[in-house]
Amino acid sequence: MRLVVENVSKSFGDKKVLESVSLTLEEGEIVCILGASGVGKSTLFHIISGLLMPDEGRVLLDGEDVTGKPGKISYMLQKDMMLPYKTVLDNVALPLIIKKTSGEGKIWPWRRIRTAREKAAAYFEEFGLSGYEKKYPAQLSGGMRQRAALLRTYLFSQEVALLDEPFSALDTITKGKMHQWYLSIMEEIHMSTLFITHDMDEAIILSDRIYILGGTPAVIQDEITVSGKKPGAEEFKISPEFLEYKKRILEYIQ
Amino acid sequence: MRLVVENVSKSFGDKKVLESVSLTLEEGEIVCILGASGVGKSTLFHIISGLLMPDEGRVLLDGEDVTGKPGKISYMLQKDMMLPYKTVLDNVALPLIIKKTSGEGKIWPWRRIRTAREKAAAYFEEFGLSGYEKKYPAQLSGGMRQRAALLRTYLFSQEVALLDEPFSALDTITKGKMHQWYLSIMEEIHMSTLFITHDMDEAIILSDRIYILGGTPAVIQDEITVSGKKPGAEEFKISPEFLEYKKRILEYIQ
Amino acid sequence: MKRKLQSITNALIPASAVILLLIIWQVLCLAGVLPGYMLPSPWQVVQAFVKDFPLMAGHMWTTLFEAFAGLGIGIVMGFVVAFLMQRFHALYRAFYPILVITQTIPTLAIAPLLVLWLGYNTAPKITLVVIMTFFPITVGLLDGFKEADPDAVRLLQAMGASKTQIFFHIMLPSGLGHFFAGLRMSVSYAVVGAVVAEWLGGFSGLGVYMTRVKKSYAYDRMFAVIFLITAISILLMKLVDIVQYFVMPWKRDDRSKTKMEEYK
Amino acid sequence: MKRKLQSITNALIPASAVILLLIIWQVLCLAGVLPGYMLPSPWQVVQAFVKDFPLMAGHMWTTLFEAFAGLGIGIVMGFVVAFLMQRFHALYRAFYPILVITQTIPTLAIAPLLVLWLGYNTAPKITLVVIMTFFPITVGLLDGFKEADPDAVRLLQAMGASKTQIFFHIMLPSGLGHFFAGLRMSVSYAVVGAVVAEWLGGFSGLGVYMTRVKKSYAYDRMFAVIFLITAISILLMKLVDIVQYFVMPWKRDDRSKTKMEEYK
Amino acid sequence: GNTATERNSDATAEKSTKNSKKITMVLDWTPNTNHTGIYVAQEKGYFKEAGLDVSVIQPPDNGATDLVASGGAEFGIDFQDTLAAAFSSDSPLPVTAVAAILQHNTSGLISLKKKGIDSPGKLEGHSYATWDSPIEQAVLKNVVEKDGGDFSRVKLISTYVEDIVAALHADIESVWIYYGWDGVKCDMEGLSTNFLPFADMNPTFDYYSPVIIGNNDYMKKNPDTTKAFLSAVKKGYEYAAGNPSDAADILLKAVPELDEKLVQKSQEYLSKQYIADAAQWGEIDANRWNGFYQWLNENKLVDNALDENAGFTMDYLK
Ligand SMILES: Nc1ncnc2c1ncn2[C@@H]1O[C@H](COP(=O)(O)OP(=O)(O)OP(=O)(O)O)[C@@H](O)[C@H]1O
């Protein structure tokens, strides 16, 4: 699937936040939006996910206009947003429970719930969560919560996902481990991903392309293609190529 | 002033958190304690500040045993810990209001409060906070709150300060700016500082020496002296020396 | 082991404080400082309690029936009304301020009117209990819904969930904490409400018992029944805690509360 | 401008809902469905209110005096007791459970005893109001103190602050939110408590007025006085909000609450 | 109902034939010795014999008349003085007094002997607990002034006295009580008191209290049932008049919450008052009834003047 954002602008009251933002996400790509705090990154994602109407512009998914229509694109919010009153399994299975299915699921909701749980449980091993199905989110470490949120996002739609600062709540060391895990899991599941970060290192390590969002109102200031990477995150991080990319980004961000 | 921590051990219930930790902080030095989340860094600071009694070992300040005696060392807690119901000025002046002074301050507390406010206000310019005296913490940005907390810590004691992850709540870009600001302010105020971080880059940029805390129970795994630096934080960050230090630290932290 | 011991001493301290107060009271009565017609001694109250317990037990079931029936109706109505008001914003805006105002009406003042309108059976008593419990439960639930994390709502919206699904997956569980706090208040209101309604007339019930013993100057029995009512309230509140324990399993170990212990 | 308009329509919707109810009630009365001796029509109530207002106003001052005196004493006692219990942990452990239990005692049941013990002046009324308000305020404050951020306490401890300083700089401001919530409840309790105590005897006061009009089967005046009591409760609660606005300036713009608006 | 009799009546209601008529009797307040005859009729089966299924309920404070008027109960108990307000209001309550429970007004002023209030005029300068009825205060004014006292110097305290003994120990110096209950209690407590009956102070005040009232509509439609009910009640009171101790036991069995000694003592006193000097139990003398209401009319104590013979009838009492 191909996601296209065309000339999106948005104001809150008198305050213009986004000014004619355009971007594309090709099938299977990992693209990052890099910008300082408060610049309007989450607002952009709210618009792409259909939660918020833009003042101008539109969002196209494989050519279909999905502006203001939620439920089409998988969205992982900025906070890990595990519902504290549901077990990890129920949290992860939530998109499958919510989904409007035809057939008997409509009449017997508990059947739908059981099927959803079974489907979700099958992925726990792969996402390093096995044994934690019946626990509550508060009993998990930050990294595990993030993995569970990622699994939930994946279960909603295998095609296009928006991740809002997926790793920013983690400490640097856990974050490093998560980066490696993320790169390896992405090799298996091939989900087109648009993600937000304000961490340059993270942007360079994980993405195929980087959009730099900045200014008030925010515009796309640059687009950087990152190529020839992935020799394992930590080594890449101390390679000269990495430093080159970093220098280029630093031009925009002091 | 010279701070010495000798063979400190601490358990919570059956769980041993710190095992015979020793370290020193010389006058005017900036020393960092680097370790993963949950390793026991804050616990160590609680012990040094006198809030918590260690099971074994002691804390010496210029040779005087201050184990379990709070009020001697300035301590900035992990959260910025601005009291939400006090204005920024009152928050910053708090240590001066609290301090037991002899003379008329004892009899007329409002005089002490007025004097404290005046003293604190004098530093607002330098810490980039002027104009925000009468605001409440919720109205400040993350970076400003952190600067205010730092100023409060400085006002409590100009000699030895403990900073628990002073910049970890900030986004990477703001963090970068704060690092530069911090280095420049430290050139003026010369406060001996022991700080905690789990961010390798931060540790290398800011400190004269780094203690690596790791394992369960946590021990000091290595001590690294960082020399020949400070050509401006951002440039240093992309220099080859920086990468050398980073490689060395990465041996301990995967 | 250590914790168990501590929780026993935790219970012992207030218990001994109560016993001390009772002993002082008994001594004052025996010494004649407090005349019998003004205040019976604790010992007299205990005797009256033991002697009259079978009689009080009979009345108690009536009161409990009224309290539970009223509370049950109040809870069901509360849930339905809260659901509708949450679901349809116009209803919320029209009726939420009225709900809040209604709570300030002195319910007891209209109790005599209820008896006049509904007769002397259990109907007016149950109605009074419903009025006294419905409002706190509804307002509690609505306030609880407001606690729902807007990001959780957005998460479900982004998944394309319907408003009803958002209600059941987000609003309801978020409101439960407030609901149980409201319920804990309400069980005690329910019992006291039933008793007060019975003061106004009826065949049986602890309120009827109370007016009768008061009329025949039996203050020892009066205190005994006040004690019984208090005990019932406390037991019911504990019951609510137990129900909450099972309904909200994710709240069971709130470790953060004990974190300060080491530092004290 | 837009906000102002919106807040006006916000008030209009519930107001028109109330007016609609009143019209239905009036029509039912005029149609004779509701007999006059059972329920006066709204118009009769309004007439009674206007006609009797000077008389009611006189009684109102008595009731307000009792309510305020009781509330004032309750607040002062609440603060002192909460301070002592916070300061001395032994007191807390001995009396906190008793405080909580005391709240479940049906206060109204002991009101007649108060009259017997204290006579027929304002003393028993004020005492009842004190009892009804002291406990929620104290428990509210103590629960508020528990809300205090343990890290804030540690911060002050690290600065070498004394327990008293920690109380005034951390505990007290942290407890204020709960205190005002308790106070909002308490002002309404205070008025109703004073009225109920007056039912049991006194020279003047809205409760005395109420018993008199009830005895003379004047239900229109009865409704008028219930209306007045409700209005007083609401006004006092608004007053508490205003006081809170000034005492807790840092709570003034809680922006997070309005953040969802765009999404609805 | 949980008291023994009420349970019985519930049980019989289910078993008895369908044509037994259900009747609700609402008392004036908590059950006491004024009501003994009703409980006797219940216990001894007089109601059942008359084909009636009677349930006795304790009403809201001052609510019995409202209940009877609204049809919530067929019969009830009230007092001639308080009924005046119900009869004279703009929309009079549809109730009528059908029988007097006690022949004479047994109420009076009680005070501790040491206060020296041995005649009504001496109330001057003392406090009195009033329930704020204009009629009550007019009656008091009349007797005080007739005895040469200054009523304006009587300290009126608005209160409903819950406990006469405690009240007299507190700052209340005199209370209007019914001797049959509160007076007996004072005697039991060994208080030396002065008791001044109103009937003695002014014959106009020997009105009827308490009386049985019925719903007008119901009685008009069911005259025979009304008569049957009243004759059963009458039989009950006649038994109570003749067997005070037995009757007290019956009351205590039905209402075990009451204090045994007080009920026995009170019954002893009241048994002589049920019939007293009248030809039969329940008789209402038109002269005495009208005399009091006339006095109310003259003193403008009612909203609308009460007619001759208003509010009572002897038609149903045989
Ligand atoms: N519903 C709203 N109403 C008014 N202003 C809003 C609303 N949502 C966001 N804003 C404002 O828009 C700006 C952009 O917010 P946004 O959350 O998109 O930033 P962000 O780039 O995601 O920042 P962060 O990195 O801190 O998450 C901020 O100034 C914010 O205060």
Ligand SMILES: Nc1ncnc2c1ncn2[C@@H]1O[C@H](COP(=O)(O)OP(=O)(O)OP(=O)(O)O)[C@@H](O)[C@H]1O
């Ligand atoms: N009061 C306490 N009682 C019991 N266990 C505690 C207490 N305080 C801390 N711990 C435990 O001790 C360990 C170390 O905690 P500490 O807060 O010192 O970690 P940290 O290194 O500061 O972590 P972070 O980087 O997340 O702040 C943790 O496992 C924690 O759960």
Ligand SMILES: [Mg+2]
């Ligand atoms: Mg964001």
Ligand SMILES: [Mg+2]
């Ligand atoms: Mg820490």
